[in-house]
Amino acid sequence: MDRRIRLLLITDTPVLAPGGSERFLQNLATRLPRDAYRITLVQLHEQKMPGNHGHELLTQPHLRMLSLPVHAVYDRSGLAAWRELRAMLKREHFDVVQSQHEKADVLNALLPRLPGTVYISNRRDMGFKKSPKLQQLFRWLNPRYHAVVAPARQILAGLADCERLDPLLMNWIPNGVDTRRYAPATPQQRTDARRMLGLRDDAIVFGCVARMTPVKRHVDLLDAFARVRHAVPQAHLLLVGDGPDLPVVQARIEALTLHDAVSLLSFRDDVADLLPAMDALVLCSSSEGMSNAILEAMACGLPVVATAVGGNLHLVQHEHSGLLVPPMDPATLAASLEWLARSPQARRRMGQAARQRIESEFSLDGMVHAFDQLYRRLLAGTRAP
Structure with a gap:
């Protein structure tokens, strides 16, 4: 029996894009132990990046990537994506569902809560794009997550202020960087x-x-x-x-x-x-x-x-x-x-x-290890007798 953790990662933006939140996702997906994880990455976008950027992701045997383009979560594309994610969740029995950015977070929060599955929102910015109405929506949605993760304490403080996020849900895991690839130049x-x-x-x-x-x-x-x-x-x-x-x-x-x-x-x-x-x-x-x-x-x-x-x-x-x-x-x-x-x-x-x-x-290994430990701790809590 395959006892690897089944991880579903959902993001609004192209997984292979060169932005900071995308590089975070690439680093996390490729560096979690492949003998301990099976990972599905879903982008709510159809764009493919030029050149070879990030394409090593496509060659990893424990990874797969899917596109479910969403224009808005409240239109037909959003409903179609939610239905497909719901079907995937019931069919594949993911252990962890983790989302980042607003569309992905809303869809994650609205998915059915299955026993033994952990639901995580990973906030990558200060929420500057959120309107007052969207902030109000997240005040209602936030309790549906088992955890909310952010790379900076300032983000968590902002969520406590604007979205009244429960401190018990807050988890701080700073971004990491590959210190071998990025090193002082000769x-x-x-x-x-x-x-x-x-x-x-x-x-x-x-x-x-x-x-x-x-x-x-x-x-x-x-x-x-x-x-x-x-x-x-x-x-x-x-x-x-x-x-x-x-x-x-x-x-x-x-x-x-x-x-x-x-x-x-x-x-x-x-x-x-x-x-x-x-x-x-x-x-x-x-x-x-x-x-x-x-x-x-x-x-x-x-x-x-x-x-x-x-x-x-x-x-x-x-x-x-x-x-x-x-x-x-x-x-x-x-x-x-x-x-x-x-x-x-x-x-x-x-x-x-x-x-x-x-x-x-801020080592990359430290960041990946922290996420691995978070998943295992939350899973242990959901499966405790």
Whole structure:
């Protein structure tokens, strides 16, 4: 008899997408012990990603991926997805059903509660997309989960405030990063990365790895960087990512005449090869859960300049592993970037502190082990006599 734990993971977004919540899901699914788990990943989306990004998932014998595209949970597509998930649950007897993002969470909460099955909501952000009506809905839905997990304590505090989440349901499991893949660059790796991107050896390179959406506030970064570039002519900015705000970003670069100082790298599945070219990472979101981009940069020994929101407050220790600035404040952001650009010793010191913190607190193995233990503890509770 196959005694492996049967895990159903449901997400709104394409599993193979390069975003932070998708990388979390890829890491979790591929690193849970394959001799202990059978995993089904369901994306409520039909999009397939270009290139080879994440396609190693498709070759894992203990994994399978399905698409159940949902436009809205309250229309026909949502009802069809709910019916299929209900049928799968009854047919395949999953031990754990875990969802992330709003559509998946709603469908998970509305599935029938079968004896011996554990239902988990995995919150990946501060809930900035939720309307007051949706927050009210989750106040009613939250008690239907056995646990609510978040990668940052700030997210759990926000859920307690906005959704009145019971503290007994809260579980904090920080994101993890692969410290072997993401590691401080050798001098040769740094040289090679810069040559690949056409960067000068003496350039002070700031990088931003983020999807181009309004919440990531690329316009604030560009306004700040224009001031930095005026004060530090060798400063350069790499923008890694694409998204609906790309035309806005392009227009702002044009208006600020930053063509020679900003590189638009679009979607990339080789971020680990781009980080060695950078001197620091910048993330100026107006809301943030726990950023994988920050974790990966810190693992590579880079200092981070980030807005003081959400999980950034936990990750970045101000003036120790990086700098924290107020959100939507380009002037303060510019001052911090300029100071860091002029302070090579501070960049080295903060980068070393960042790497040490990742090694001690945010390993990928530690994250996966914590989820494994959570599943086993909850299953033991549901099956206790």
